[in-house]
Amino acid sequence: MTSPMRSFTFHPGPRLIAGPECALQIAAQLPPGPCLFVTDPGVTQLGLARSCLEALRDSGREVVIFDQVEADPSKETLLAAAAAGRTARVASVVGFGGGSPMDVAKLAAYLIGSGDDLDTIWGVGNANGARLPLALVPTTAGTGSEATPVAVITCEGGEKRGVNSPALIADWAALDPDLTLGMPRALTAATGIDAMVHAVEAYTSARLKNPLSDLHAREALRLLSNNLIRACGHPDDRDARSAMLLGAHLAGLAFANAPVAGVHALAYPLGGLHHLPHGLSNALMLRHVLAHNSEAAREDYAELAEIVAPECAGQGSQARAAVLIDRLDALVRESGIAQRLRDHGIPAEQLPLLAREAMKQQRLLVNNPCEISEADAQRLYEAAW
Ligand SMILES: NC(=O)c1ccc[n+]([C@@H]2O[C@H](COP(=O)([O-])OP(=O)(O)OC[C@H]3O[C@@H](n4cnc5c(N)ncnc54)[C@H](O)[C@@H]3O)[C@@H](O)[C@H]2O)c1
Ligand SMILES: [Fe+2]
Numbered sequence: 001m002t003s004p005m006r007s008f009t010f011h012p013g014p015r016l017i018a019g020p021e022c023a024l025q026i027a028a029q030l031p032p033g034p035c036l037f038v039t040d041p042g043v044t045q046l047g048l049a050r051s052c053l054e055a056l057r058d059s060g061r062e063v064v065i066f067d068q069v070e071a072d073p074s075k076e077t078l079l080a081a082a083a084a085g086r087t088a089r090v091a092s093v094v095g096f097g098g099g100s101p102m103d104v105a106k107l108a109a110y111l112i113g114s115g116d117d118l119d120t121i122w123g124v125g126n127a128n129g130a131r132l133p134l135a136l137v138p139t140t141a142g143t144g145s146e147a148t149p150v151a152v153i154t155c156e157g158g159e160k161r162g163v164n165s166p167a168l169i170a171d172w173a174a175l176d177p178d179l180t181l182g183m184p185r186a187l188t189a190a191t192g193i194d195a196m197v198h199a200v201e202a203y204t205s206a207r208l209k210n211p212l213s214d215l216h217a218r219e220a221l222r223l224l225s226n227n228l229i230r231a232c233g234h235p236d237d238r239d240a241r242s243a244m245l246l247g248a249h250l251a252g253l254a255f256a257n258a259p260v261a262g263v264h265a266l267a268y269p270l271g272g273l274h275h276l277p278h279g280l281s282n283a284l285m286l287r288h289v290l291a292h293n294s295e296a297a298r299e300d301y302a303e304l305a306e307i308v309a310p311e312c313a314g315q316g317s318q319a320r321a322a323v324l325i326d327r328l329d330a331l332v333r334e335s336g337i338a339q340r341l342r343d344h345g346i347p348a349e350q351l352p353l354l355a356r357e358a359m360k361q362q363r364l365l366v367n368n369p370c371e372i373s374e375a376d377a378q379r380l381y382e383a384a385w
Helices: 022-029 041-046 050-058 075-087 099-114 185-203 211-233 238-257 262-274 278-293 298-308 317-334 348-358 374-384
Strands: 015-018 035-038 063-066 092-097 134-138 150-154 160-164 172-175
Touching: 015 022, 022 050, 022 134, 022 172, 035 050, 035 075, 035 099, 041 092, 050 063, 050 092, 063 075, 075 099, 075 150, 092 099, 099 134, 099 150, 134 238, 160 262, 172 238, 185 211, 185 238, 185 262, 185 278, 185 298, 185 317, 211 238, 211 298, 211 317, 262 278, 262 348, 262 374, 278 317, 278 374, 298 317, 348 374
Parallel strands: 015 172, 035 063, 035 092, 092 134, 134 172
Antiparallel strands: 150 160
């Protein structure tokens, strides 16, 4: 006999266009009128956006380019992007790049469309106005931001603050794996591990775990764990890049509906205070937070272990949970990431401050399968140091 269905909700995300050159189709989807195009200097220099920009211009609309988004974008950058769009009276917004430009595009589209003040919408469910039509094109296979209702901005004192609201889910997402070809190893590794953490944390999300997120998370973890090392070692491998981009998107859909937790909460202060890339910060804390959770999340970790290490099927749940942690740790190591906080210039004296800062991430900590207190957080940073 099956147990009765538990209540849940699931937002299926943006309309998806996928395949080589698919970003060119965005021009035909957006409403007429000027378009704000949000990207960053690295993406511009690589020329990744050239054909998409051409298609937008060829459709007869003015394109206002804002290309000054930095990694872990600041509030000032976001407000400057929104001001540029407002001045040009844009009718739509495109975010083109990694999580940083996509997050700025999402919030710029919302602030321009709704007229809301940024300081009134932080947190979960507070952005309820109407945003401008929005299309997102990822060029990293990591954040899944093109699928999620989340945008993350770095505020005063390095605090990472998020807005999480259905209004931020884009109208269109375009997945073109060719845009991720040639990505350097360190970026491939960090962003790919970020996506794997999204899948794992969605699968164990304490309040909103649900069967559809589980489905997406499992397939995401399969695609990502089977292709990460290949993509790192063979930057131009189209199949591996396609699998990573799809995996990152599926992980995004999973955590859009079953939010991430402790690994992200402890990763954020490393990005906010020390500017470590988001995926790298997650990679450094992954093993330690999973070990902390391993009893509370034992059954879920055991199920995921069979995806990353099928040979462990048949072992007890405690053994399989340990296999998951070891296998993910091995992937981090094989991807070439130096695994200790000290390898990345974090001074030991900073650990208590990091633990204090992590406690500000209650939005995420409430989703963890067990409590992480400030003392726990300090212990976990010490283990990672
Ligand atoms: N909205 C969400 O749901 C969500 C989820 C996780 C993380 N985030 C946020 O996303 C941001 C991180 O995004 P990210 O990890 O994608 O990195 P990023 O957008 O910060 O980009 C990092 C660097 O990679 C370069 N780059 C991008 N695409 C490239 C390519 N194809 N080839 C070579 N270089 C390329 C960029 O120019 C930049 O210099 C953080 O601010 C994080 O907090 C958001
Ligand atoms: Fe993330």
